[in-house]
Amino acid sequence: MTSSPRVRFAPAPTGYLHVGGARSALFNWLFARQQGGTLVLRIEDTDQERSRPELIEAILESLSWLGIDWDEGPIFQSDRRDLYRTACEKLLADGGAYLIDDDKNEMPGSTLQPGLGVAVRVPEGTAAIRDLIRGEVTFDYADIDDFVIWRGRNDTPGFLLANAVDDPDLAITHVVRGEDLLSSTPRVMLIRRLLGMDYDPLYAHLPLLVNEQRQKLSKRKDDVSVGDYPAKGYLPEAMANYLALLGWGPPDGVEVRPMVEIVERFRLEDVVSSPAFFDLKKLEHINGEWIRRLSTDEFLAAAEPWVTGDDVPWPADRFDESVWRAVAPLVQERLKLMADLPAQVDWLFLAEAPEDPESWEKAMAGKVPAADLLDAVIEAYDAAGWEAETLKETLRVLGEERFGLKLGKAQAPVRVAVTGRTVGPPLFEGLVLLGRDETLRRLRAARARL
């Protein structure tokens, strides 16, 4: 008999969702969706002092942004305090745990008392964890010290206790989480044993996500808050796609693909056991791939905040929707990050070509006779038909016949005069959109500076 699995993602609201947590959430989700199982969202907010309720909404938002949905919850551990308290009292009464003072000295008594904490008395024996990724991992209780399960300081349950109680109570079948939790597992198992439960879930301890120093990603040292990624110009599809590739690889080697295809192929047993470096470079590449995969309409929708948001570099009233729609496909092909979008099109909506000294230097002070060339272009464009192909041909012929320059060289001064930069979308299509008058005005203005 195979009943459908139940898994959970259990973040503590002590910070925003970071990429490591997101990856754990994603793997739980992938497994649940793969197996037709259930994903429970549980908020581990037992520590009154560290929990910040206002962060919960942000965490849920980040999960949703990634396309991770859940079937039950969020369940708050802070609502279930009585459950943990009852379990703790039982342990106390049975002698499996004892009261402690602030310095962890054992205190007399077998019921919870204000101001006193509770510690488990670790007995002899071993705990064998059944881990889908690592096989069987055994711990000897002789190596484990007595540990606190109830905080006397603020009279709240510790995470080990809450964990031990919740997973069976929620009928969790598979615990999928980071490897940093592996060492805490024997203690959770011990609590359950002392409580008389014969239940243990199957575990899957995911390899840690690490930084360049190969250390566990930390919110403090590493810039890894998922909530920051939309504003950096990442698409949720790209982030989720990349995260799925950390610790797992599709059997057919096709890395960039829709999440439904990843769900089809995902197997917890195939997750590797060694840590993975969170590589922004690869994320960027995948983001570029996803941007290019968008239909024009999808791209326009994704680009909306980048062309009409509060941070656009041009005055809102100068933005021209039809011009934007016309260049959009040209820009879509060249972006890795949506954040790079404004710099591609700003010259179309600014009153003047943007200033970029480096570009100016490169195009105007090089070997190309910029002044003479601009003079010639101005004269030619004043009379030319205003279509991309004509403008291109005009410049090509002019450049070759009068200056002995290939189009690649001849276009540089024109590009910088009009767009301000040496790089950008295809020039002649852009000139058509900018219009003859403004193009000529910018060419003359640039010529005057030489």
Added chain:
RNA sequence: GGCCCCAUCGUCUAGCGGCCUAGGACACCACCCUCUCAAGGUGGAGGCACGGGUUCGAACCCCGUUGGGGCUGCCA
């Protein structure tokens, strides 16, 4: 220190005893394409940490060494 986990190109991975003179992807280099930049195409450089076993045969199995990491909190 103790316990536990891990070890294939710089990075992410494929490989689950012979298909491996180790495959793919990112990054890097070269060339092609090209109005710039991208994208795309072609090619290149680059790896099984080390030492013992087991086996007819090990990247794959076992042991050890070394290295890295995690935990060791009245955080999770």
